[in-house]
Every structure is written in C-alpha cells, then in structure tokens.
Amino acid sequence: MKALRHPALHWLLGIGLGAVFVYASIDKIEQPREFARIVYHYRLIGPSASLGFVPANAFSVALPWIEALTGLLLIVGVWRREAALTAGLLLVMFLVAVAWALAHGIDVENCGCFSVSGEGRSAGLKLILQDLGLLAVATVVAFVSPRAREALLETAPAPAPQG
Amino acid sequence: MSLRPWRVAAIVVAGTVLGLAWNAFGGRGIALSGNAYIKPGEDVVEIDAGEAKKRLDKGALFLDARPVAFYEMGHIPGALPLPEDDFDRAFAGLEPRLRNTLDIVVYCSGYGCEASHIVARQLREKGVHAAILHEGWPAWTDAGYPTKEGKQP
Numbered sequence A: 001m002k003a004l005r006h007p008a009l010h011w012l013l014g015i016g017l018g019a020v021f022v023y024a025s026i027d028k029i030e031q032p033r034e035f036a037r038i039v040y041h042y043r044l045i046g047p048s049a050s051l052g053f054v055p056a057n058a059f060s061v062a063l064p065w066i067e068a069l070t071g072l073l074l075i076v077g078v079w080r081r082e083a084a085l086t087a088g089l090l091l092v093m094f095l096v097a098v099a100w101a102l103a104h105g106i107d108v109e110n111c112g113c114f115s116v117s118g119e120g121r122s123a124g125l126k127l128i129l130q131d132l133g134l135l136a137v138a139t140v141v142a143f144v145s146p147r148a149r150e151a152l153l154e155t156a157p158a159p160a161p162q163g
Numbered sequence B: 001m002s003l004r005p006w007r008v009a010a011i012v013v014a015g016t017v018l019g020l021a022w023n024a025f026g027g028r029g030i031a032l033s034g035n036a037y038i039k040p041g042e043d044v045v046e047i048d049a050g051e052a053k054k055r056l057d058k059g060a061l062f063l064d065a066r067p068v069a070f071y072e073m074g075h076i077p078g079a080l081p082l083p084e085d086d087f088d089r090a091f092a093g094l095e096p097r098l099r100n101t102l103d104i105v106v107y108c109s110g111y112g113c114e115a116s117h118i119v120a121r122q123l124r125e126k127g128v129h130a131a132i133l134h135e136g137w138p139a140w141t142d143a144g145y146p147t148k149e150g151k152q153p
Helices: A007-030 A032-042 A054-076 A080-103 A125-143 A149-155 B005-025 B049-057 B068-073 B084-099 B115-125 B136-142
Strands: B061-064 B104-107 B131-133
Touching (some): A007 A054, A054 A080, A054 B005, A080 B005, B049 B131, B104 B136, B131 B136
Parallel strands (some): B061 B104
16 A cells, blocks of 8 residues: 555646546547547437437536546646545546446447547447456555655654754 | 545636537537538439448448339348338337437439439428438349349348
8 A cells, every 4th residue: 555655646646647648639629520429429418309419519518628627737746635626526437428328228339538539439348347456556655654754764764863 | 635626627628629629620520510521512422233232231221212112023132111101100110219310311213213312302391301312223123133032121
C-alpha cells in the first residue's frame, strides 16, 4: 500500500489516464454528427418519441469536451484528484451504458470509445474489462492521497540531533 | 490535499459549456433538436443500393411503399409493407415499431416512383424519419442482393 502513495506514481498514472481521455475526445470533437449517431445506437437517452433528439445531441457535443478537459487536468496535474474522480464517474457511466446495451441485446457495433468511424471497436466483454482497468487507475489517483514531500523526507533516517 | 467535490461539478459544467459553445460557433456543429442521420439543409436522405444493403445488415428496418401485390411478388428480406395507397391503416399497425426504430429505409418501384417519397413525407409529418432507397426495387435487384417472395417479411 505504501507504493500506492508515492507521488511519482500519481504523477505517472495521472498522465497516462489523462492521455487516454484526451485521445478519446479528439475524434468525437471532430465528427459530432457521427458520434451522435453512435450515442443514438445505445438507446439510453433517446432519440425517442418522448425525449426527442435534444438529450442525445446535447450529450454528444458535451461529453467529448468533458473528456478533453478531464484529460488535460490529469496531464498537467491541476485538480488531479478531482479530475481523476470525474474520469472515474465517466467510466462508471460508460460501463453502465455498455452493460445496458449487452443486456438488451443491442448490437453496438462501434462503442464510440476512441473512434467514430466504421472501424471502431464493438461494445463487449473486453471493453468492460478495459474500462474496469482504467477505473482502478482513476480510483487510486482520486482516493489514495499521495504522501507529501515532507512526509517522504521524514521516512529517511532522522538527522543526528545537533548540539 | 483533500478531495473537493465542487471541482468535479466545475469540470463537468465547464466541459459542457465548452462543448455547447464549440457546437454553436465551431463551424461544424449539429442542430441540437435535429436527427444526426439527416444532413443539414437536406429534407430527405437518399441512399444507394450498396448503402441500403449495409444498413439492412446492421438491422435497419425496410418499408415497402408499393402496393401489397408487388410486395408479395418479391421484396427485400425483412421489409414490412407500408403501401402508399393504404398508408393510414398500415401505419397504425406499425406505429409502435416505427417509433422505436432509428434507421428506417423506404423503397418503391424505382425509376421515378414517388411512393417512397410520399411515404417518407407522411412518416416525417408523424415524426418518424426514414431514408429513401434511390431508384428503389430495381436498384436492389440489379445489384444482385437477396429478395423474398410471399406475405411474410
């Protein structure tokens, strides 16, 4: 457990997780129409007769920027714990969406994770495992407090008392 | 350094504001109340046989706008009859299914037939969006794609 509190580990995990989130946002920001179609496929927030198109479309244009902002904060290390918690909440949301699609037999051919083109990955068990891995990283960065620099020094042998 | 939940909310709100602003002013935004399947400024979407086949394989719902007699002589496998000349009655029977289907393709006899456009327009008036198979049935058979005879979809 001691290793989990090492500041360098948090720094590395933050950069890694942040890079994944920034990378995931690029294609969606560039092609909002294609990403919206993928969101439609999940049939979680419409479009439907009762909801119309607005929730799914608004989600499609907002989500990539939340991902990008979260990723950037993780990379530069500003608000790192809160950004990691945001990333964790997003991952929980993705897991729920994929599980929902699988449970309802909805064939989400392209999960919309990293790419919005036809060659994307499908929503399946492998994707769930990968999301759980990222979620573990996010949980460590968010909830394990890294030792402060001073605390690191304290673990070193105490200097001989003076005088 | 403790976790401050308000910062999580701030990240989500800031991301949402950025996203909506980029969508409004970034130059390639989408209409928030529109169907992302339909391109801007385009009243209807026409697709060719190859695209139609792809959509069929992905589970799109096909509607046959021709008279039922033509449907029984041969139709696209899985297509449901929604004849233009009996639209209201046929639509009533299909309505729940149509409202739960995102990808709908209408076709008719092709080469200038209007039935698919009329059906698509009537569907649109009811809030159901459908693409049109350009040149309809002949385009499908000319491409050598499978067909089916009889009353069953």
